[in-house]
Amino acid sequence: MKGPDFSAIYRQFALLGRETPGFHRWLARLPEQLQQALDLQRHPEFAGWWKRINKLPDIQRARLQLNTAAVGADDGRLLGDEPLTDSQQRMIEGLLRDLMPWRKGPYQLQGTTIDTEWRSDFKWDRLAPHLSDLRGRKVLDVGGGSGYHAWRLAGAGAAFTLCIDPSPRFFAQFEAVRKLMGKEDLPEVHHLPLGIEAVPEQLEAFDTVLSMGVLYHRRSPIDHLLELKDCLRTGGELVLETLVVDGDEQTCLVPEDRYAAMGNVWFLPSVPLLERWLRRCGFTDVRCVDLNRTSVEEQRSTDWMTFMSLSDFLDPDHPHLTREGHPAPLRAILLARKP
Template sequence: MKQPDFSDVYQLMAHYGREHPQLHTWLALLPGQLAEALDRQRHPEFHGWWQRIRQLPEIESADFNLQTAAITADQGIQPDGQPLSANQKKQVTGLLRNLMPWRKGPFDLQGTYIDTEWRSDYKWDRLLPHLGPLRGRRVLDVGGGSGYHAWRIAGEGAEWTLCIDPSPRFFAQFAAVKKLLGREGLPQVQHLPLGIEALPADLEAFDTLLSMGVLYHRRSPLDHLAELKSALRPGGELVLETLVVDGDEQTCLLPRGRYAAMGNVWFLPSVACLTLWLERLGFAEVRCVDINQTSTAEQRSTDWMTFQSLSDFLDPQDPNLTREGYPAPKRAILLARKPE
């Protein structure tokens, strides 16, 4: 594990490319895309993170669970058949802390509980009852961070789960989690440090596609939705989660400056407006399955993410407003289908 090894992704793309030829097109582009994404001059800090991952103990097998609130791996057995020692477990904690801040989770890995900023299991629990069956599906998680939801998807029986996110830190965190889950019996879950722009047009390779917490960061939300549709196979299911505001089909908030202290927030539509966008782009069976105002129990500072979080970004006199005076973060989950 001297350098990131993407051979498993290459092999799967070659395999599934027999059915979806555009995967072969992407496969030809991938080495160059990945070299640029992890270029040492552009991301000098990544080399240090990768050194920490190399120092994590090699684990042949572990007792892992991908269906609990925290992605869990315990009872790690090394290639020589020995369990991790108490000193090795302390080392694991220190190495994982070197990858902070941890945003999405939680994880419980070989005795180290990572209390992430987001309780991502809350969102998963709101989504799962409405999601189509995942068993045997090929799933793309766009902007999936360190891969929490990708592991939960795999826990539901997905055949192949691919998480993409352009952050090298998130890629490093994913690699650390995967190493501590052990080699034996692990489902096919991969991560690429890329954005959706890396995908070739008309990929049409995935049965289910998740875009959660991404749309409001895009200057052109309709183009993003079109990119998502392009990656889905005909009949595939889109899971879209984003910030919304109250209103009718013509209601969409464009913050004048920052929103909840974030400078990269663009369009916050109403659910009705977002539904109209999806239908105009040709999605069918569009439905909103959840609306939830984000609470300070779901997003907060922790020992693993020590910077400011949601409570610091709300109006101290009125938690229903951001400190800029906009409606406090409210998130909706919409499902839609790409027609056959």
């Protein structure tokens, strides 16, 4: 089986490392990290997903859509400038469905609309007005799933965007999207199937680092904030999006068991407490720029994610509560700077 080709990201790390040594340090570890991350003994299902990606048409060029709600490309052209046939477009949809469930999106890819569980464009629209100018910046998206926001960041002008997420399925989905966008004029958007634990300490390489929907899954949230800080260069910007609860600087919800049916939720602080955590970690210019109660329009089951979703996790008689009796999901976006 022809496996993933990481030569492009190796080249980028080598190039970026000329000015930012952290990339060279990471590059020295990267091949071994990737071999372990996609080990077929640990993830035998990945072989089947990758066979489907290899069956996708080799598109040479396409019309990219990076600044629309549904990220993607259309008008795909094959070698010799031949357009995709109807049968190829039907094959594309079938192969993409084999990679279900699709969590974050939406995508529009060569005639196929992927209606993902999350309308991630809603979150992007809340965040984008508050971001620093991304033109020319190096951006890291931690826990970015299949890479939806990485493409939006590139559309906003980021020069180099790296999404990391340890899920092999999300990596496969990203590579399918990338292949259907063609080979010509692609922005420097990359994905590594790694968690933040794989990032070298004191990397200090990125101008902007995003951690969205990750903090409440970490057993040690303070350590996660310090890991994010290590990824930033001096003066870099952190974008932190996470579940929160109403309250003062002393308020933090620690679920006894599950939260909204999720068993891996550890800490839901109030916004004032989260701001204090960031300041204690050494961040400055800490501010909350958005507070939003998650709606069933933003997170729901679809034809591309057929399992239970938010409406199933709320108390049917009291939708302001989860079915466990906790406050319903409230999400905050905070920005901070590394001095």
